[in-house]
Amino acid sequence: MTFSKDELAKSLYLYAVTDRGWLAEDETLGDVLEGALGGGVTFVQLREKSMGKEEMLSEALGLAELCQSHGVPFVVDDDVEVALASGADGVHVGQSDTACVEARRILGPEKIVGVSASTVDEAKKAEADGADYLGVGAVFPTGSKDDAVDVSLATLREICDAVSIPVVAIGGISTENVGKLAGSGIDGIAVISAIFAAPDKEHAAAQLFEALKQVV
16 A cells, blocks of 8 residues: 555554564464454554564565555564565664665655654654654653663654654553643554553554544
8 A cells, every 4th residue: 555644644643563472372463453453553563573584474464464454554663575575565663673774775665664763863864864754762661672762751842843754652652641742743652562461452442542632
């Protein structure tokens, strides 16, 4: 699928990042993601650091098809080759992953390239390098990402003011604290455990979707 800039910005409203570590023995990522999409998830990233390339590709193929059926953008964390081979809509890269300019060169102008940033300088560089959106965090304490860097709400606002591309806040966000992000200028939130650790993924996503209306 191809998304316009306006469509992309709107799709970043409720961004789910997968973590199969929260799955029950009888669950698959496809199963739980189906529920999350039903609850209002608008963007999906496959992020599974313990998967080998073949397993990642197999998972990406299934999730790409699922997301396409819902009209929701789907990106793969870091692995540009898997993103291309699976038909994903793009890739998301961190500061120590594939460089944004390299991801853009390989994927071309039509695919989505998201970049993680935790400072204004990183955000400005990512935009200059061709990023379509930024993931900024961790805005709250989180146990989901070992390499997360704390980002103050003041810095989040500064980043939103410094760039013209959409910004998504990530890191420890829940229905209880998402209201603190009001007025920051973000276009959406990215969550992992707030959805995938919940017993009812659809209900958790629906609650976040409603809570976000006071923020975005």
